[in-house]
Amino acid sequence: MLPFAELHLHLEGTLEPEMVFELAERNRVALPWRDADDLRGRYSYGCLQDFLDLYYANMAVLRTEADFAELTDAYLARAARAGVVRAEVFCDLQAHTARGVPAPVVLSGVADALGRAEADHGVSAGLILTFLRHLPAEDAARSYAEAIATGVDLLGVGLCSSEIGFPAAPFADLYARARADGLHTVAHAGEEGGPDSVWEVLEHLRVERVDHGIRAMSDPELVRHLAERRIPLTVCPLSNVRLRAVGELSAHPLPAMLDAGLVACVNSDDPAYFGGYLDDNIAAVTDAFGLTPDQVATLARNSIEASFLPAADKQRLLSTVPA
Template sequence: FPNPHEPWAQDKAELHMHLEGCLEPDLWNKFQRKHSYLDIAPVTTVTYPFTDLSSFLAWRYQGDRLLNDEEDFFDLTWRYVQRALDNHIVYAELFFDPQAHTARGVSLDTVMSGIIRALRQAEQRYGWTARLIPNILRDHPLRTAEDDLAHLEAYGDWIVGVGLDSRELPYPPRLFRHLFDQVRRKGWHVVAHAGEEGPASYIWQALDELGAERIDHGIHAMDDPVLMGRLKIDRIPLTICPWSNKRLGVTTDLSIYYKLFHEGLVLTINSDDPAYFSSYLNANFELISPYFPPDALQQLIKNSFVASFRTDF
């Protein structure tokens, strides 16, 4: 049970959470039975033997295939809303991967209506709010990204930005320059996963060629002192995901986050794909808390609002 006296038991925003990453084992198995023709095996919490980003994504994309109708997307999103309430999250900017679904013939209207029905219900019942950030999958054809983004304009009120995810190598951000020119022209914010498994140069490209306003992960910034200066001076937030990094072998040294913080970077703490890492947001704060003095933990919580795309915090 959560301890109400823990310093992170207070209002927070979450900015790096993939809705498909909320497919907890019971939901996986429910959809596995419901769509049994797919021939996907059931899971238990201990089934996932991934050790790095690619082996994790193989599981994640298998799980994505279980999401097929409006109700699946509703159930998935509603699960996050419940976990958010448990984790003192009052606002979230939620990632989802349109191409993971449209590539299988699931319509974006199905995806969006399930997600939006859950978000509307959360707002009505609890006053809980979220906005959406569709991510472009680096390893899918650019053409399908363009089609999906054109379709998503109809859902403009729900969408605050567009991001970039999936395995980084060998897909440098500059391959998506033209696409993100269009994104910015539509008036959407830009974020990008970079510097998780890719090098610091991918973070430079995300900033200078895509116009990224936040960097998701960004751990490899620490390899480049000039880049560290840029992130600090321009106050570009990094959305850090400690349990994800630990499970995917991105770092074994949990003291690096405080070093980045101490250098003056704007860090936020996030859960990434919480069902797969068995860790929602508060568990991520708990993991790093031995390395952060109390006032620094407070600053991380403040940063979650400051780094969001909402302007009324």
């Protein structure tokens, strides 16, 4: 099995329907769905907002430090089975504090599981604090301060949620603060929004990686810029199909991205909602595009290169991928 880094993964998006009901019973949360099958049957989305409505509603069952640790550990166990050796995962802290769950509860639970990831699952891990771009930048700044105050180690910061109508530029000062604190920077762009959305996060937020970025392909100048500077794109094929960013998998630009020399890698985004973890995504694109073993190895190498691992650790992992 090839080693992969997973770099675009929302922990809240790994909340499987069965766990939703288990945690609801544990925490005495009333749910509007009959059972896990009823909930899963509602995972059909006309747009990003349809998904987000369910995504945020299901979070209501996450209440305690143990809940967050269990959620994170379950993802890590599944990721290890998929060949993931490095996971740089997102946590939407604002979505939890807004419903009354304190930052130390959320982040301590996540950090507990991440701290045991290598020993328990053979997966090295880092935590990226994601800001919700549909909320004011001032709210994100408060969330960042709360996260720093917990003392939990952060790998980086990110920006997620709806692109359309919610520009990234207002978050520039917060990103500058995070860089000054020694953190890495990423941001969602080019999923809903066009190439201008990608340019914006590159120019205003100075991100090191672009999450999604599939609409960059319509701008040749942007493609050249990304290729020349080796700026990675964390692509999520099954997510893109389920959220109708592309009509069907065969229309996905992943092959064109690889042909253009982009550092594109495959990730699962919110696998409980989109029908597949990393191995499912790799299998789907391999089948859809007839990828050769060399091309799949390129995806593995790209994922490791795009990670925020120290150079020596990258080289160690890259040496295990067939040339």
